[in-house]
Amino acid sequence: MISVISDKAKRIWRLVPNYVFLSIASVVSIFPLYFMAVSATNTSQEVLGSKLLPGGNLAENWRNLVANNDVGRALLASFVIAVAITVLSLLVCSIAGYGFEIYHSKGKDVVMAILLLAMMIPFAATMIPLFQLFRNMHMYGSWFAVIIPAISTPFMILLFRQSSRNFPHEVLEAARLDGLRELGIFVRIYMPTMRATYAAAATITFMNAWNNFMWPRVILKPGTQTLPILISNLTAGYVTDYGGLMLAVLLASLPTVVIFLVLQRSFAEGITGAIK
Amino acid sequence: MSQATKSPQEPAKAAKRAPAKKGKPPKRAKQGLLGLEQKRNLTGWTFLIPAALLITVMSFWPMFKAFQLSLQIGKNKLEYADPLWYNYVRLFTKDKTFILTMKNTFLYLIIQVPIMLVLALILAYLLNKKDLRCRALFRTAIFLPCAISLVSYSMVFRTMFAKEGLVNDVLVGLNLLNEPINWLNEPNAARAVIILGLLWRWTGYNMIFYLAGLQNLDYATFEAAKIDGAGPIQTFLHVTIPQLRPMILLTAIMSTNGTLQLFDESYALTGGGPSHQTQTMSHYLFEVSFKNNSNFGYASAISFAILVMVAVLALIQMRVGDKRD
Structure with missing residues (x-):
């Protein structure tokens, strides 16, 4: 005892x-x-x-914050851009990851290996040509210019490729026998089955997009700023209103903190999932 | 990165694929000109083409273009320099500011990354005890800083480390300081604030990787260590860490990659000041690119230099990480 x-x-x-x-x-x-x-x-x-x-x-x-800054517009810009990036990124990257894994071939492995190299390219190294590209296309200051470069990332493709390994082949064959087309299988069977992976991918992508700073700062005009840009400008004046500054920071953090607290497991699985 | 982490999974992958290939009927259903197998292969290609094209146009093409630009000089009309590597010579021999920002960036890298990874490893180890209560609570709390944007937390730190701010009040109140430090205006103090900020923001993030790694450990090795009479610290050093090596390598490469590209903290927390003393390479690149005397040729040389540094350090780490056995 x-x-x-x-x-x-x-x-x-x-x-x-x-x-x-x-x-x-x-x-x-x-x-x-x-x-x-x-x-x-x-x-x-x-x-x-x-x-x-x-x-x-x-x-x-x-009152002070909204009197001196277009907070509503920045919120809208941040929100629209982050949602657009999340939806497009999930679509483009999930179907690519699915394509790489389900229709596996040697050639596709080579392409995947090349795409993975893009993970090592620092954003800084691509920033100037991207800026020139969008400026020449008259998209300087446009939300599209923020969205397009963020849609396809090797990390997301890898995440979906790794998760597709768990997608049962029997289901695939059964759906084919039922006469579903290949795209139909992806949309009607794969997407609902892989909800957990989509949740993880959406959490990471939304948070990254919502928090992104350097590229929006480069490509957006002062009138079309996102929330992080607005915040970074709040200390530009001679005297900083720290109360207002912290309120703006709180406002920018609330959505991501809520998403984090609700979907923490998804988030953790997302960041580590691609390498499992 | 992928090589280091992929290799242990290769057999599993092969095993999973084998039955799938057998399952496909090779000849039964020929449709049109292409065989079924070829047709599906083609479908696979169409599925991945949008993503592959976007990465090519948004990452690979700009990278090559940046290299081409880095060989050119001129303000409005760019022309190839003579000699071609003129910008690089200027960058590494004449540009004192670039050298300073490079030193700053590497200082952050050398001090912050090892401390952060060791801390993250210790936290993950402490948290990975089955009979520990409130595990989820601790985990959430330590992981939470990842939910805040880099600009946001930079502003919070900027406020806490203001000259009349909280940190000075506490330190002076506890008699640890005689008079307030002007944190953000003293080069070394400001660098320390950036390092503290980075530690705060990223330690939990790396801890999650180690926690995931710890959950895949081979339990039998711990039993064996116990039977051999190894203490907890010995077990940690000689059993846990060697098994976590792929994860440690991955986090080291990711952190190095991230630190060399540091921008938001330099921009928002210290503004790079006082006079470039805390500025990072990416922040300097931003200024050369888009401030009043913008010079795209020269800026591209900076950006390509960053790319080469990232690549070289990643290669070195992979070599070291693979060899140590």
Whole structure:
């Protein structure tokens, strides 16, 4: 009896360092977000004065923010661009991943290997020719110019190719016997079956698109800015309104934090899924 | 990256494909001019062509084009330089700002990436205990910074590290500092803030990779280590880490790749200042490309230099990662 208790006690004691270390890491991880949320309700003076409790200045911060910035338009731009990228990317990359895996051939393996090399190309290395390309096509400042380069990524194709390995071949053959066309099989059977993969891919793609900064900053005109660009401009003035700044940051973070909390498992599977 | 991580899965892949190929009737149904097999092969190609074309036009073509541009000079009308590599000579021998931004970027890389990966590995290891309570809570909390955009968190850090801001208040309040530090205006302090920011934003992200890796570990090896009398630290160093090597290699390559392309933090957190002292290569590239004296030929040389650095470091890491056995 005694040995049982001490065994249990031992096991609990052994985990104490885990709890301590993980608690510290959790607090450090969450604190800046807490600070951001609280500061959105405080005046600039209070933010700098390190007030760590919610205040009553939220409405005032909002009024100042929208008085000096076209927040609505930036929200709309961010939202439309992120949704368009997500939908198009999922369509284009999933059918490609499906094509690579289900209609597997040597030639396709070679193409896939070449496409994977594109993962190593830094965006910086392609930025100037892309800028020239879209400018020459009179698409400087257009949302399309933000959307098009983000549609097809080797990572997403790889994710769908790896997941397609779990797609049962018996189902494929049965559908063919039922007279479904190849595209019909993809749309009516593959897509509903692979919902989990689509959820993972959508989470990552939306969050990346929503948070993307460098390319939109390069290709969009000042009037058509997205939320991250608007935020980056808030410190450009002589005096920064820290309350308003934190409110804008909170606004930009809310959608992705909600998506993250709801679809965390999908997100984690998505980022690691392509390499399993 | 793919080579390192793909190899263990090869047999499984082959096994899965074999029955599929047998399952296809080779001759039974010939339709039109093409055999069924060929027809399906063609369907496969049409499915992947949109994605492949987009990557070609949006990644490969611009890369070659950037190289071509990097050999050219001129403000409005670009012409080939004489000698052709003129921009590169200028970049590495005359441009002190580029050298500075390169040093900054590599400083971030050398300090931040190892600390982050070790931290992530330790956190994943601590979290991967079956009888630990609140695992999901810890995991969510540590992973949460990934939900915030780079610009957003840069602004939060900028606010916390403002001269009159929270961090100084706390440090002075605890008597750790006599007077507030002007974090964002002192080169080394500002660099430290960028490194702290990167650690905060990306440690949880890498931890997720290690957690995924830990779940695929061979349990028998741990039993064996226990029987051999290995302590927890020995087990971690000699059993866990060697098995996680593919994951460690992958995260190292991804982080290196990401750090060499660092832009948002330099732009939004410190603005690259004071006077380029915290600026990254990508941020400098952005300024050369799109600020008042824009010079696309020279900027392309910078961008191609970044590409070569990314490629060379990835190759070195793959070599080292594959050899160490």
